[in-house]
Amino acid sequence: MPNNQAIVPAASEPAGAGHNEHPSYLLHHFQSVEQQADTSNFAMWLFLLTEMMFFGGLFTAYLIYRNWYYLAFVAGSHQLNVVWGTLNTVVLICSSFTMAMGVWCAETRRRSGLVLCLILTFILGLGFLGIKTIEYSEKIEKHHVPGFHYNLSSFLDPASDPEIFKEYHDKPLPLDIARHTELYFSLYFLMTGMHALHMIIGIGILGFMIFRARAGAYISGHVTFVENFGLYWHFIDIVWIYLFALLYLISRH
Amino acid sequence: MSEQNGHAHTIVGPGVYVAILFALLAGTVLTVWASFVDLGFWNPIIALAIATTKATLVLLYFMHVKYSTKLTKLAIAGGVFLFLTLVSMTLADYISRAWGSW
Amino acid sequence: MSTNTIVSLPDQETARIPKKNFLTKENGLLSWLLTRDHKRIAILYLITTTFFFIIGGAAAALIRLELLTPTGDMVSSDTYNKLFSIHGIIMVFFFLVPIAPGVLGNFLIPLMIGAKDVALPRINLLSWYLFVIGGCFELYMMIFGGVDTGWTFTTPLSTHYVNSHVIGAAMGIFIAGFSSILTGINFIVTIHKMRAPGMTWFRLPLFIWSYYATSIIFVLATPVIAISMVLIMLERVIGIGLFDPTKGGDPLLFQHLFWFYSHPAVYVMILPGMGIISEVISNFSRKRVFGYTAVAFSSVAIAVFSFFVWAHHMFIMGISTYSALLFSLFSMLVAIPSAIKVFNWSATLYKGSITFDTPMLYAFGFIGLFTIGGCTGVMLATLGMDIHVTETYFIVAHFHYVMVGGMVSAFMAGLHFWWPKMTGRMYPESLGRLAAVILFIGFNLTFFPQFILGYLGMPRRYHFYPPEFQALNVLSTSGASILAIGYLLPALYLIWSLRHGAIAGNNPWQATGLEWQTQSPPLTENFTEIPIMDHEAYDYAWLERQSRDNRREEAPSAE
DSSP states (O other): OOTTOOOOOGGGOOOOSSOSOOOTTSOTTOSOHHHHHHHHHHHHHHHHHHHHHHHHHHHHHHHHHHHHTHHHHHHHHHTSOHHHHHHHHHHHHHHHHHHHHHHHHHHTTOHHHHHHHHHHHHHHHHHHHHHHHHHHHHHHHTTOSSSTTOOOHHHHOGGGSHHHHHHHOOOOOOHHHHTTHHHHHHHHHHHHHHHHHHHHHHHHHHHHHHHHHHTTTTOSSOOHHHHHHHHHHHHHHHHHHHHIIIIIOSOOO | OTTOOSSOOOOOOHHHHHHHHHHHHHHHHHHHHHHTSOOTTHHHHHHHHHHHHHHHHIIIIITOGGGSOHHHHHHHHHHHHHHHHHHHHHHHHHHHHSTTOO | OOSSOOOOOOOTTTOOOOSSSTTTSSOSHHHHHTOOOHHHHHHHHHHHHHHHHHHHHHHHHHHHHHTTSSSOOSSOHHHHHHHHHHHHHHHIIIIIHHHIIIIIIHHHHHHHHTOSSOSOHHHHHHHHHHHHHHHHHHHHHHHTTOOOSTTTTOTTIIIIIOOSOHHHHHHHHHHHHHHHHHHHHHHHHHHHHOOOTTOOGGGSOHHHHHHHHHHHHHHHHHHHHHHHHHHHHHHHHTOOOTTOGGGTOOHHHHHHHHHHHHHHHHHHTTHHHHHHHHHHHHHHTTSOOTTHHHHHHHHHHHHHHGGGOGGGGOTTTTOOHHHHHHHHHHHHHHHHHHHHHHHHHHHHHTTOOOOOOHHHHHHHHHHHHHHHHHHHHHHHHSHHHHHHHTTBHHHHHHHHIIIIIIIIHHHHHHHHHHHHHHHSBOOOHHHHHHHHHHHHHHHHHHHHHHHHHHHHTOBTTOSOOOGGGHHHHHHHHHHHHHHHHHHHHHHHHHHHHHHHSOBOOSOTTOOOSGGGGSOSSOBTTBOSSOOOOOSOTTOHHHHHHHHHHHHHHHHHHHO
């Protein structure tokens, strides 16, 4: 066994697979830029699959309780403002669009375009969270946050909640149905809260990316980071598309 | 390295993105409108169908799955399948605990 | 092969450990804590998981001591509850789940596929840190009073009735879960994208296939326990009501989510072991694994089936009879790919030149114990039988046969087999064989009586029991003390061998894998040049041809 054979220092590699120049962003353990890009892209997809399963637990819980306590879920969903919800959907779809445009700008090496798109995405993301804050504060005022202070009066006596009442004319619910609205709001806060948490993380990364992009990063042909972040952002968009349909639009007629 | 895709990295242009943006906005309007119409049994199904269509558009074009390798497509399909397994097999228990009165 | 060993060591007079290797590349604690080298991360995992094994093992020792007598004379009921909870949580989440991927997987996957490192080295280090942070939460939980829910956190017990550190324990599991996820992503991507030229899927060692299957489970199942742990914590802090019957929630929903992870996790605890055993059996019978393709696909099949069986943990919990039937059927289906593996290993032995080196002894132990564990698993998948013995020691014995008898035996086999590669030195062979036999005897003495105890009706998780069960419990406890020797002995001689073991050379076992083609311990970048795989896995004829060529090359130069 050739135990004492000459050892080539690692730094002199990678052994080129037909590449003459080795860009600075090529990590030492990859053979080529394509391999590196493919790898991180696939890893990102696998991460998104874990995210999907993470939300999967919540969707399962939602489906079970929605079927068990349908009337309570209808009454609960009437407390959500469909205008705010729709507006938020539009905001998020637009931010997905600007993000996709940002990836295109990075791919085609347009620096100012990339910065603009990232800033727009950033602003739209903040706008989404702003609207969410308005919605949350309404719930907090009405004591619709599950836990000790949960208040049933909007469901036991809908007339006491004139804003909602004049729109839907809900009938009073008996106590044993009304109290299940707490589960609806648990799921509402869990799902939108998890979603908002992902948004906050995403906005943080966006801020970092704007900073880097202004300094000229991401337009050298190495767009993996922008691309992967784009995947993450679109995934959040997809989650919201379902949340909107399931939480806001249960029964509006 | 054996999975290395033969075709070059596809760049999707702004035209496609704008078209998808409008399709998504139209879907949003449609689903809100549909929720105000009483379709009984079909309401949640239509809402979910529209949501799935929108999600598919985002997946295929914004997330470039249409231009991705088979490996990525397979991984996504596997993930979605498992997601549905989690939901459906758990629901199988709940549905069959009391047939009919669910 | 007429001798009783296949070990071929270099001439001890002249042989030296290569000066330049991943252990000597850099020195100092910081060079270890900030390393991105998969081999060093594997060593970090080895140290941390051993630490947790000692904690979990100490808890187990106290449990067995307490059960020596029918009355609770050593610890109070509360302490006993905390002991078995800590034993379960530590052993499952901080030993069995991370040990095989963290140690052997990290060390070997890049070496076996001919890569310089895993695909995402920084993420790999991050996953070790997450594991350590999760572990710190568990240590905090233990020091400040422990948790007494059992490792299953069954609701509403864990959310409403106990007053111990459930949040700390759940947080630890939540964080350690991300460690598993990142490891899983890393392995899948590495196996897909980093293979050396010529390393096609069907030339991969079976070790890689089983780790691939394990990683699928990591990636897709772990997030579900993450969310269920989040829900437990929120339920305790805020009272969200999802698992609270007084608010209309369903405690069983938690079990659905929990077991959706925790049953596949059981396969996380056995699949890597199967991969190790395939390597060992093939090498020590000098034959290609019989039915390579079947064994490879059976690993993936186990991973896929594992997602459809979770509710068999809930047969007596009040799930519907119809879905219980469905889950019972699927559970039995898992026996098929498992049996394929056992049959194929047996067929590999047929007409092989078998030698009984230490890894092979552990492998034989594995096959026997895993078969017993697996067959009792099929018994438990039957609804009638399950209802009779659920929550008895029969269950305890069953899963210890699979997890300890199976996984720990396999891990010991793998650790001995790759020890020369990791350290460059051999362990003392005769002591190794002795330890393997002690482990096997001790294990059976500990856990076989528990099958009988369980069948007779002794429930698990109680520290009092009727006096007629004492004889069998004494047998079990004495077995546990033998088992402890079976663990201590390797720990001692493996540490001894770091200094004094014989120098192993590149390929002491005459094995065919790529990891044996490089020096031991390997270089930081694994290979001096990226290898090209030009032969099938387990091609021992290729190895002989190659060594003949080497000899022919050396002969003229010597003259």
